[in-house]
Amino acid sequence: MIWNKLIVITIVLLIAFIIYKFVEKFGYDIYTEIYFRSKKFVTIKESISEHTINCNDLNHYIEELKKSYVRVASYNYGTSQVIDNSIFNFQRKEWNKITYNNQTFQCSASICTNSRRQPIKYLCKYFNIKINEESLSKFESILNDYISVEQGKNLLLKERESIVNSISKSIPFLIQKFSKEKLTAKLGFETIDISDTYIPTFTFQYISAGGNSSSNCVIPLNIENLNQLINYLNDIIEQTKSIAGQRALMTSNLREIIKQRDNYQCCACNIGIKHEPNLLLEIDHIIPLSKGGITTLDNLQTLCWKCNRTKGAKII
Template sequence: MSVVFLLLFVGTMATVAGTLFGLANPIITTFLIGLVLFIAYQIYIQIFFSSEKFKNIKESIKEYTTNCNELNDHIEWLKCTHADIRSFDYGEGHLYDNSNFNFQRKEWSKNIKNHLVHNCSASVCKNASDQPFKYLCKYFDIKASEETLSSFEIVLNNFAAAEQGKVLLQNERDSILLDVSKSIPTLIFFFSKNKLIQKLGFEPIDLSDLYFPVFTFQYVSAGGNSSSKCDIKLNITNLDSFIKYLSEIVKFRKSVVGQRALMTSSLREKIKSRDNYTCQYCNLSTRDEQNLLLEIDHIIPLSKGGITSEDNLQTLCWKCNRTKGARIVLAS
């Protein structure tokens, strides 16, 4: 069904509507024209998505959509990385208000209980806002040790890769869509782009940052008339700072002096630049694929005694890094 035919169809239906209801009622006429236009457009896109032309377009980019979906799955896996941080468990209790007076105690409803929330006094809540990292360690039982430091470095490394991967994945998908845009009717490309993306086989990309853990210090007064809270969100910037904070406390007893480095965002970029933004395993680089996701890998994994040092770090593309796992893979 061509666009010209669609317009003729809409025009005919609009004329019929005008004849039936008369020009004296323009609101009904306008409504009917809009309804007919909507129905006609829905029929039009269904016919196009069922056509051989669209099936050929979808088949021609199948390899690219598969690669995008695999990267999407990998990014979702990276988001699941987290340090095992929990507030002290003081047990569970239930408070019931049996007062004979009509007290509303509205703030009691804000008393949330889970492993990411520490219920505390007003002074602790205020101090946590002034010194968030100190109180995060104290009340969420974070030991200042090399093991803890390494675990947060892994979280930062994976979260940073996920954030960069989201941008690169969206750019790659948009690039593929642009390549096929000339074969897609203009009406569908601009007004049904989300449905087009779905029909082409792309999985939805979650661009939110809800996976960043948020730790909360919460105070609710006994009378239920006042409350306050302090949220500490471990996003990329805060993780960078938290790693530096821990490193100032930790004494590197297990590491050779001068060898231990901090897996920060600046070190990640330094290693990529040193390796010419090229995977040290398959030699694929950002010159070959503009939207290639590169990750930083420990050559000797931390689980096998490796440490974070420049000579133990290498750049790998996300596919090689995922395939490697905990194995030791040296640059070719």
Template sequence: MNTLTGCLVLLLIFALLVYAWPLLLVLAVIAIIYQIYAALYFKSEKFNTIKEKIQAHIHDCNDLNDHIENLKSTALVVNRADYGEAVYHDNSRWNVKRDALKKQVYAPYIYECSRTVCDNARKEPFKYICKYFGIKADEETLGKFEAALNDFSAAEDGKVALKAERTAILESISSDIPWAIKKFSQKKLEKNLGFEEVDFSTLYFPKYEFKYTSAGGNTGTTYDVVMDIDNLNRFVIYLSEKIKFSKTVAGQRALMTSKLRQHIKERDHFTCKYCGASTEAEPHLLLEIDHIVPVSKGGLTTEENLQTLCWRCNRSKSNKTTNVQVST
């Protein structure tokens, strides 16, 4: 910026301060008055009446939000051997020190590797995940990844249902809420009504990471394999192709994929087998797929052992199962 331009900018700022301050003062006063108005409104009897009218729906919405967060906490499989921990010391001369090596840390989902392994992992990610994270191609491991896919799919479906349910609740009271509150205090409105904060992002999907860093730290490469719904579907199929299924009746099973989940819902007419709730009566109802006989007790992923449950019944069943396991 040259001297002339700088002077012009200063003159413009000065002119704004001289001639615009009355307008800025008026805007500041209006903002203060509005803040007082909003604070009084959220404490008013009228607002409390609206809040009480929809309290049961908000509570149900928050319960669904908690359920989704629990589904999102599902962990993937890592069977890497833990060889202990050591402290790195570099006693080399200053010009041959390898500072980057001391920054390497042991983490179950991160594999510090050579550039060659890193490049190969980019070409065949599933193969190298199995090789370097100790994932065996067997029935037990396949079941764990199917369970993860089932939970994450339900979480994604739940986010859609939750968003629609919140929107429906807010629209049901829209005519009772002042325009200014809806326009300028939407977040405060939701908070004061009692809605819990919702995370609609997909950042919870776990990932396997192959990381190469040169000894000096000057070059590096990282390849992330994010286990989202698409990759989990493909990985389940990949593992199944590596497993030699038994030809006995007990060994016959389907794969818990997104396609099978949808098929079971259609078979059950999008209706909960426990309570009879359906998407016809509740358009935003979250439906989940449940093993009638749990996998932990020998249940198979077969159509006969799968059923559609609403999220409330499925959570209730899971809580009962957990309580029984704890008591024994």
């Protein structure tokens, strides 16, 4: 009799334990799933839908800007076929590292070492960056776009946080605490890519003829280097000109100067950061570079990203 009771108690305890473990493992997930499907949540989601659409729009725009970089070394050198007829087909390990693409330059040991000392100079020389107004303008607009990307990403994150905060009182504590990412996704926000992998890099690669040693010099064309490249190109161009013109240089500094001049306000729709603190403001060439406009103070204006995008679409 007593054995029977013990067996029943054991089975009951076992079932209780299994249920406990199940709830522990899936309970929270089930809870969140039920919550995200609830009418209450759907109503909250709808109440901010205009903001989420806006954020996602800016996210798309930032992704478009990342593509602004057109291959600097766009030469097509042709194709070839290599046939190795050597009797002793040594495979030294460094040979495997040889990279063939137009952002890698195979060079001697001394070029590789010198490129570390004067990266911008070597970049221009060996990656066919022409020193003229045209390429200066090209890099100015790449820099302009990249700074917008970096600022846009930060502002977008802040904006998203402020929207989520504004509805935080209506969202259960547990969800906010443990499912923040899922919450933003369920609210309809698309993922923001905050990595900087869109920035192109250029490599000087030295591999010894014997395949036993190698070294690299990698130059990322990031905002800092772009600023330097623009100044470098301008310095050389200025030397060849007889009269210094009215030209300004689109650098990180100039962007801030123009924004300040325009009171951090869009010159087209007059919305500024006073009204929308997380608004992405960009610098626009009134007469575009593609239509002969140049970087001068009076050809530059502050535009919000929406007006800038509309203007860009019209030109195309």
